[in-house]
Amino acid sequence: MRIYKLNRDYSIACEAKSTRNGFKHEATLLHNGIEVGFAKCCYLNRTWEAFCYQSVMRKVVDGSELSKNLLTRFKKRIDTQNFVK
Numbered sequence: 001m002r003i004y005k006l007n008r009d010y011s012i013a014c015e016a017k018s019t020r021n022g023f024k025h026e027a028t029l030l031h032n033g034i035e036v037g038f039a040k041c042c043y044l045n046r047t048w049e050a051f052c053y054q055s056v057m058r059k060v061v062d063g064s065e066l067s068k069n070l071l072t073r074f075k076k077r078i079d080t081q082n083f084v085k
Contacts, residue, residue, distance in 0.1 A: 001013055001014065001015045002014050002015075002052075002053065004053075004057065004083045005083055005084040006073075006074050006077055006083065006084065007073075007084060008084070009031055009032055010029065010030065010031055010070075010074070011029075011030050012027050012028065012029055012030070012053075012057050012060060012061075013027070013028045013030060014026070014027045014028075014052075014053040014056065014057065015027075016052075016053075019042060021042075021044055022042065022043050022044040022045060023042075023043055024040050024041060024042040024043065025040065025041050025043075025047075025052075025053050025055070025056040026038070026039070026040045026056065027039050027040070027053060027056040027057050027059070027060040028060070029060045029061065029064050036064060036065075037060045037061075037063060037064040038060065039056055039059040039060035039063055040056060041055050041056040041059060050081065051081055054078060057078050058075065058078055058079075061074045061075060061078065062075075
């Protein structure tokens with residue numbers, strides 16, 4: 001499991017799992033440690049992402065009920081791989 005911090009309050013916990021036909025990535029959006037969103041992406045062979053979990057992270061942020069400002073900031077962070085350390 002890998003955790004990516006989007007800001008002080010929000011983070012995304014990502015995990016890769018095997019499936020019968022390939023593998024999947026799962027992402028859980030956390031607000032102060034409480035789950036507020038979940039998404040998964042299934043793959044048969046491989047992904048063409050800039051970094052591991054990029055697609056599923058984008059999917060969980062898009063499906064969440066964040067303000068327009070936070071949504072724009074988080075999408076930009078994911079696309080530029082600019083996470084809080």
